[in-house]
Amino acid sequence: MREVVGNLPVFTKLTPNTTDILLPAEAAMAGGADAVALINTVNSIIGVDLDAMAPNPVLDGKGTHGGYCGSAVKPIALHMVAEIARNGATKDLDISAIGGITNWRDAAEFIALGANALQVCTAAMLYGFRIVEDMNDGLSDFMDAKGYKTIADFCGLAIKNTVNWNDLNMNYDLKAKIDQDKCIECGRCHIACEDTSHQAITIQANEKGGRDFTVVDAECVGCNLCLHVCPVPDCITMEPQENGLPYMTWPEHPKNVQKVAE
Template identity: 55%
Template structure:
């Protein structure tokens, strides 16, 4: 019997090739050759090395990480105040060379951050090119610590600086350059346009979001403090995915940056999260928090899940679906005002918990009623009043109990 062809998972982002679209993001999992080699043995397609800077290396604080658990789920959001690599540059360069030698088919990208001076950038670019990297990522996104030194997000928030530093790097780089953007801006499009104007081969996003993890109400001190004091950090993990998706789609749909390759980052936990980024325009994806939570082994599920989905959908290459859903993200004014849905409650699945009733009655449009006669507690929808807002279906604790059904709309 003839064997069915397998979908091809190989990816190319801004010309940087990898056997699958999954890269380790620049972060603790990509801090050393020992880690990266182990990740590659598991099957990761590429790595963006933990950001390299000038010597002497930075000094980090203890502690550095915080997490937000939600509803019994550990690490729904993750916060860090870690700086760039705190290992000597020469050690990192030697290790990059060794990794590339042992794994020539994987993408090894050097993430860089030095002061905004042409010579400083030229010097470090030469060093990472000598180390054999396949690409360079400019860290214009780190929102804490390095920003106080005029680097990271302090660059990413000013389009002129983004363009200027990208130009410095492009003057010397013989490999593709990705500009990693900060989400800590009002509109992600101007820095993306500036990256393109500076000659970037692509953008990667998002870096982390300004955040503070909380205050202990017993001791009145900040949570995850350093000797009783806390500085704002960078937020990431599953909680940030919708913010990242919005920014990826904004760049993919912007006529000025539509052709710019995107490496998607932010809250990716599994293969379907990754597919969502790719459907909105990302050529590949990078992961950090999921690896920090579950280890390198998740690559097996990422690859198998992606391959299974592609097979099911009949996509033999990534190019068949990258960006497919981006045109469906439009401005509010372009949404169809005639479209109408109403809630529909499956009486057989309803457990009579009243959650939908309370939500609709107190916080939406008072269109769920409960006829309490004869001990009945089951709600029903007053369809003529229902505005189709989705709230009842979102709060209902039973899967598929409340569906939104389409009904004929009216002209406005």
Template identity: 50%
Template sequence: MPVNQLYADIFLTQESARCLLCHAPACTSACSEKLDPAGFIRAVRFENKQNSYRHIKTSACESCDAPCEKACIHYDFSIRIREMAQLARTRETKAKEADLSIDFCGIPCENPFFLSSSVVASNYEMCANALRAGWGGIVFKTIGFLQPKEVSPRFDATKKEGTPFVGFRNLEQIAEHALEENLFYLKKLKEDFPTKIIVASIMGQTDEEWTELAKRVTDTGVDMIECNFSCPHMSAHGLGADVGQTPELVKHYTELTKKGTHLPVLAKMTPNIGHMEIPAIAAMEGGADGIAAINTIKSISGLELGKMAPPPHIDGKSAVSGYSGKAVKPIALRFIHDIAKHERLKGVPISGMGGIETWYDAAEFIALGCENIQITTAVMQYGYRIIDDLISGLKNYMAENGYKNLKEFAGSALSNLVNADKLDRDTVVYPVIDKEKCIGCGRCYISCADAGHQAIRYNEETKKTQVLAKDCVGCHLCLLVCPCTAISTGKRVRKPAHMTV
């Protein structure tokens, strides 16, 4: 990659991260060409650079006096939109598209993107707005006969090095509206959006409640039922994760749900367990048509030492509760893999969730076997509008890589995941430092010296680094910490004799 292209990628990424992602963006309102600079920045932010140019005309931006930048309300200094547009010019190619429609559990879906059962899908107006925006369906916030009382405040976020929202903790319970009101919302949503997929999430406290809830939501005309076996912090006994950790209960309540409906049933799994495939198998034995995973992870996101309580604290107290957001994606992907590769679960439809923000995140879940995607935390941060880049980014990626539809793409990465004892341990890949890109910061040297194999030499005079092949084991920690992508992977070779002893 030429140095100027390296600069372009870093600049575009960093500048888009500064954007406030305003509700009514002043930059777009100020554009004399009636373009959408806010949409352009948002597409870059959400890993959709290939399609970002469709919101602007770089030729017009180059000759413009940038009223968009003058109107920008950023509290620091204006987003450098014109320079971003100029750097994006090299990406102006015609976007390609693949078919995102799919039959999930026998139900035709226009695209795989659903709101997951949560606060983002908790009344008619919210769900209707999302469906109008382009979401393929919604999983309505879990309903039951219980009408819980909520605490205030009930959210907290984990931050790191200027990133304000790495992970998210919540103390939300199931739907706070009365059962009859929720049933009305479900019925009206299906009536008003007949081509969209409406999923009712249910949670009972007794055998009778599971069957009765299944009957009641079926009567509203919804397309599918999701059994919430996994909420990590319900205040009432015997609910949520208490069920999901007990395969016998998962099977039993799935059977009771199927008894009350003819609709497809998803069993939503808890990650607060060592082997998710065990309750997943129990759910399928109970008659489930598919698996949804993962729900939030039991957590304490931190302590506010001044109050000696973890936020959010309620009158000085708090409780263990669910953790979500980008930070949980690696855990979610692991569980999706475990389910998809298990002999007794192969071919079972999977609805995946857990840390999905961009089309790229979604593609990772699909490549591991998911045919449906559910999202909450990213919507809480950025709103329903993220659906635009989810759809266009995924369509373009699939088309460029020869996938005509989601069925072809789903599960395509599974064969490349093997047991650790099957990995090649007789070869090594050495890192390669690009002297032109290297800025001499020494980050690779520090990490290798203090946490690696002391295999990088740093020249104090020239500020340049060098890999010492005789000491390097090819761990690639240096590549991960390099802030300017100056380190890449070399060619795989046989390990030298001193490494095979």
């Protein structure tokens, strides 16, 4: 490749339509790339025209897959950028991050996970190039507030805290707590927990003729679901429980049958 491009920097653009993003990233590195740029769009069918019985958009009776992009793909892009940034073989590659970057916070999140360049496609299509000036202003305010003088001061700071699931602290205990003064008694938390989580929120009639929704600590597994469905800001909070137990990963945990078998 170098014989063809000379000293020009080479960014290899990576598709997310793969199971393990490290394989193409390592291949790009082996091929002499200076940087990787990711992600491209995610293969998708956005919907089906039920009259034409063909995927949208319908072209002369037929449709095909398209490329999903914008805010919806940001979580996929963040994950893939983080995988490359924390992988021993690829951690020194420069990363130009793309995927749903729409505001300064999106930009800061990608930088925190190790991106040292950013690209914006869908947001520029929706709002024009001026959106980048808004991102610059927001990033600048964020950096002032945190005392970061340059992008390099916070680039990659979140990498060391991005771990495999089994390296999380299995003894970390969170319980949901409902602020009765903020609760509007809509019942969404109860339905969510009752039907799809751990049946940990009770309903009781109160003396004001209303209903109290209360978390049963012994049943709550700290899944966060009730917090996400509650329509009232800060009405449900997740409270860390002091249990005195040490940091314990899954490989160390006594409930891990593989450990027991050792």
